[in-house]
Amino acid sequence: MKNGKFTPFVLSPFDHVFPPDLYAMTALYFQMEAPSEAIFDLQRGLSRLGELIPFLSGEVVPANSPYKTNAMEVRLASRNDDVSLVRVKHYPKYGLPGTPSTIEGEIARRVGCTGDESARRLVSEFEQPAVPAPVFRAQINILANGLVLCLVVNHMVIDGKGNDVLLNLLAQCCRSPTDTSWSTSIATQGVTRRYLHDLGRSGGVPSIPSNLPSSLGLSTPPEEREQKFDRGEGLAPDASSASYNLLFSDSRIQLLKSRCNTRLSELLQVLAKEEGEGKGEKTRFVSSNDILTTLLWICITRVQQQQASSTLGVAVNSRKRFPKALPDDYLGNAVAYTDCTLSISELRCLETWEKQQQEQSLYEQNPQSSTIIDDGPTIELLTRLAYRIRCSITKIDDISLGRLTADYFHTPDWSQILLQRCDILVSSLRDWNTYGLDFGPQLQGIQGLEFLPASSAPGECIVKPAQKDANGEAVWEVMITLQPAQMEQMRQLPLLQWPLEYDIPVEFYCSL
Structure with a gap:
């Protein structure tokens, strides 16, 4: 090369x-x-x-x-x-x-x-x-x-x-x-970068010429404006943390999604008002990604150092959400982060249900096979938090991205654009088609993919590209970075055990 x-x-x-x-x-x-x-x-x-x-x-x-x-x-x-x-x-x-x-x-x-x-x-x-x-x-x-x-x-x-x-x-x-x-x-890369600069410099609503040069030509310092910082990315890896691959049953995630969407139809007016959705209620559903993210948010919060609240950042590919959609093949950064908060007091409803599950597991050989989750308060909690996540994603639109780009651009010191640390960060790469790629007759397709933990911070969760398990069933694989003691504690939580098929430390190769 x-x-x-x-x-x-x-x-x-x-x-x-x-x-x-x-x-x-x-x-x-x-x-x-x-x-x-x-x-x-x-x-x-x-x-x-x-x-x-x-x-x-x-x-x-x-x-x-x-x-x-x-x-x-x-x-x-x-x-x-x-x-x-x-x-x-x-x-x-x-x-x-x-x-x-x-x-x-x-x-x-x-x-x-x-x-x-x-x-x-x-x-x-x-x-x-x-x-x-x-x-x-x-x-x-x-x-x-x-x-x-x-x-x-x-x-x-x-x-x-x-x-x-x-x-x-x-x-x-x-x-x-x-x-x-x-x-x-x-050429696509240069035109798109120039668009993002112009979008920020013009305050979020630029007039875009059709023949942009690929080089950047900004000369006059724009008027500075106050910068608002959002909570988002945790950046620094921690040598004392470890990364684990968790495999979740897709059928159980789908079942939870169905139950939560049924409950959402009953709670929509109340929840939409709580989340500031207004009379139009733009958001009327939660996705499988929202459900899995909610499970991770709850379970990691339970094992992290107890505070009054927990913050969640969800990385959102925003290419199609800008005032002028960015090309799918743009390589540069076009990610916005949601900013969600839950109060620890919201999780108290889990105590009764978890106690029942722990008692039930004493006489069941395989508690993971039991048919639930059907506890009313637990389903409502999952519905509320999944809807909170979905609304925060929906609010990342052309208007908010225009304003955010302007806020970034008009920050006097661009090293201060760095997003602040959140307790839990979830990035979904499930739509990558990596397992469908053809590298030619010698290499063919890949057998596996890993993200090296040297680039992961504590509390970071990466939803890996979609694939199937040994039985040909669809699964959700997530790499989670936590302290080993926290991971040991989290795997004991009934809420995680129900959809979880297995969890192991991330392995990069094996000794022969």
Whole structure:
């Protein structure tokens, strides 16, 4: 993968939600008998990817433009001659870990490698945290029975949906490197960034020309306005935390959704008024994602340090919600965060139901198989919180995003755009089509995917791409980062046990 040539560009106000040295690390697992034979396909695909998106070889640095304090830009790397963007490592004593489609019956007999030390073996080495910060690094890891491709992407430059676009483009580059039609273009990236700058500078409602240049040309400092900060992202990983994969039954999540929507129809007028929905009641349903997020919110709140309230941030891909919709293939940050709060006193209704479940489990061999949740107060609690989440997502619309972009843009010091810490953060990547990607005849499709916990903060939950379990049933897989003692306590909660199929520490490979 060669270092590409591109025109330096200032990152958008939304990109400054993240610090310049925060990375999203994704590991893709390919199973094959002769993994060394597929190295060339990956290297060729990565090289083609770099040609199509040349700023992947760049680095994030303070911008030269003086119009804002601490604005950041992407420019050509200053150490092109001695930096390899793609590295290859061999680990013949390790094999691929289990996945939801293969894991049944394997847990007891394999030795999984977990934790930050194991994860670091898969990641290309570079100085972190540090600025200049690279935009992209890749490492191809050769195991005894397959490949692990670990991609490190700078979160200030590319968001979750952008990562999905990048993976789709990489699959196309591996499968058909000589194609002339591609799923995104460098021109699209420049036009969209310029739109976000203009949207913010004009106060949220700009007049957009049809032929925007790809370079940023802001010169006159705009009038400053007071900045309102929202609670959102927790940024700093914690070395004492651990990450776990939890697998939830889709059929049970669907059952809860059905019961909550039935209860919502009875409570709609009251709840809509509480959430400020007004007479129109724009929101009349809760989704499966809302239900799962509610379960995670309640259960993690129960085991975290007790406070009077708990805050929840939900990452929302807002590309289609801006005054002018952003392209689906835009790589940069276009995420807004909900700001939900629950009072610990709201959870008191669970005490009676949990006591009943604990007593019932004393004489049931498999309490997870019992037919509930049908407790009235518990269903109402789930309905209220799921509706609260849904309303907060609905309120992220063209008007609020225009105002938020203006607030970000007119912040005097762009390093202050960083969103504040919340207690629990949920990001859903379930719509990624990663398991449907075709990387060509040698690599084919991926067997598994992991997000390295070095990039996760305590209380962070990542809903992973949709897949099926060993029986071919749809499941929800969530990576949760918590203190080990908190995870042990949480797995004992009846509310979590009911839809949970299993939970294990995140495994990056296994010893042979």
